[in-house]
Amino acid sequence: MIACVSVLGVMLGVAVVIVVRSVMTGFGDIWEEKILDFKPHISLVARDGGAVADEDRIAAAVSKVPGVTCVTPEIDTRVLLAHGGRVLAPVLIGVGGDEFKGAYRVGEPRAGSFDLDGDTIVLGANAARTLGVWVGDEVVVYSPKTLVSEDEIYLPVKWRVGGIFSCGQHDYDTGYAVASLPNVRELMGMERGVFAVHVKTACPTDASRFAELSSKVGEAAAAASGKALRSVSWREADRELFGALAVEKNMTALLLMLVSLVAVFCVMNTLLVLTVQKTPEIGLLKALGFSRFQIMKVFLVHGMTQCATGIALGLGLSWAVLSNLQRIVEWLAKAGVEVFPASVYGLAAIPHRLIVSDIVWVVAMVFAFGLLASLVPASIASMKDPVKALNQ
Secondary structure (H helix, E strand, C coil), X not given: CHHHHHHHHHHHHHHHHHHHHHHHHHHHHHXXXXXXXXXXXXXXXXXXXXXXXXXXXXXXXXXXXCCEEEEEEEEEEEXXXXXXXXEEXXXXXXXXXXXXXXXXXXXXXXXXXXXXXXXXXXEEHHHHHXXXXXXXXXXXXXXXXXXXXXXXXXXXXXXXXXXEECXXXXXXXXXXXXXXXXXXXXXXXXXXXXXXXXXXXXXXXXXXXXXHXXXXXXXXXXXXXXXXXXXXXXXHHCHHHHHHHHHHHHHHHHHHHHHHHHHHHXXXXXXXXXXXXXXXXXXXXXXXXXXXXXXXXXXXXXXHHHHHHHHHHHHHHHHHHHHCHHHHHHHHHHCCCCCCCHHHHCCCCCCXXXXXXXXXXXXXXXXXXXXXXXXXXXXXXXXXXXXXXXXX
8 A cells, every 4th residue: 555655646746747847838839839920030120229221122132032931121119009098008010011911920800900001000909908999999199209309399199990909919919009111100200211120931940940041131131231230030039038938847847846756755665664564574585695785676676666657657647637638627617726717828728738858857857766765775674684684
């Protein structure tokens, strides 16, 4: 019974670590997918921080690079939107209407359309909800130049809400709005140029290919503009987010490994009890000529067998949980335990992805813990005096 409890402890420890790491990997994949769908893969900006001139020539040259799927000259700036006493400060994207549909994968409009003709603005669903507007309503747009220009006053403008989008990511649905490039350029007091030329590629997740493609894009842009531009990749632009996800995943796995460590301590306690119970047998084996190493090997094999059985059962349990994860979440929701509210995460199902390296890492760590835990009782058993052991 004690050995069975130890095996079950190892099984639960292994299963918990694998399931949690798989879910966190799935969440990382979802965030990466949403970033790649909404944000540019490569941003070409001026090295001095100013405007990029000859954007049309640069876009034409970059679009000819193999592997580039979309190029959009844009002005991205934070503005103030007001309606009915409510104020919001989203990032306003100035881009062509057709280019917005091709570069930003936000699905079909929630309402209205994505046409940016005239004085039209497209809002994210959460931004529209915060401002209390719908298609056809007017919002007042305040230029950021009002805050930085001492000699000029930029009067606010009124734009009509022409469409509402939702990409399923709260930050994007709340913090972004879209208008035509000429309108945003006029709002910023610019006669020509853009803040950046954004590029979408066919291989953003392939590190080696993406690095090579990024280099070619930079060379094409420099040749078209006559001067070098600074290239910012999507990982560099969102390095804080991906860094936080990686740290959170590793720290969670480290804390959950303590569960496996506690389970392995159960294995050690089982072997310690066994050394006491089998003291006469240990004395008899030593009297028959068994060496210390042979005695140690008996207990090491016993401990590692428990660990191996627990690992095998844990792998099976983790596979069963991941295969029925959404069903388990729905059962818990019916029982009143909301572990994955769609209103918070904006996802229809809980994501997960099992990585072979995670399985190897967990198995190796549990085996290492099991070996160390088995060494203590095995050493105690091997050092017993045969005469005293036989007299007990």
